[in-house]
Amino acid sequence: MENKEEIKEEVLDTTSDVEIASNLTISEDVIGIIAGLAAAEVEGVSGMTLGFVDGINQIIGSNKKYAKGVKVELEGNEVVINLYVIVKYGVKIPEVAFSIQTSVKNSVEGMTGLKVKSVNINVHGVTFDNEKKKDREDEE
Numbered sequence: 001m002e003n004k005e006e007i008k009e010e011v012l013d014t015t016s017d018v019e020i021a022s023n024l025t026i027s028e029d030v031i032g033i034i035a036g037l038a039a040a041e042v043e044g045v046s047g048m049t050l051g052f053v054d055g056i057n058q059i060i061g062s063n064k065k066y067a068k069g070v071k072v073e074l075e076g077n078e079v080v081i082n083l084y085v086i087v088k089y090g091v092k093i094p095e096v097a098f099s100i101q102t103s104v105k106n107s108v109e110g111m112t113g114l115k116v117k118s119v120n121i122n123v124h125g126v127t128f129d130n131e132k133k134k135d136r137e138d139e140e
Helices: 004-012 028-040 052-060 093-112 129-139
Strands: 017-021 024-027 045-048 070-075 078-088 115-127
Touching: 024 028, 028 045, 028 070, 028 078, 028 093, 045 115, 078 093, 093 115
Parallel strands: 078 115
Antiparallel strands: 017 024, 045 078, 070 078
16 A cells, blocks of 8 residues: 555646645646546537547547547646537537537536636537437447
8 A cells, every 4th residue: 555645746747737726736638637527518519529639648648538539737736728620510609619618617516626727618510310310220
């Protein structure tokens, strides 16, 4: 069993962490997962997409599934979150974007205690219901 000092050293070795209290560190990956899950739950969001660099990182294996389409930038105790989403056809994109911003901001601030400086939404595509039906038929 590892002692507390070894565990603390492992947590502090990560370069993309923010220290909130004297003994609490939160990784950018954790913030990305929280933001990704909060965005995916918003009505009208079909999925998240990867940018070019994130796509390469996922192929290499360094990107988390739930943080796909999320870029987190820590600035002290403030965080800037960039989301790359795909919306469903027929939704009002500004309304969906506002809902995503609100959901992500509330989730990240509530779970981490960090102040969310901004949540930037980048819509990278639109999906149609017919595409989902085709995908399901192809899987069978």
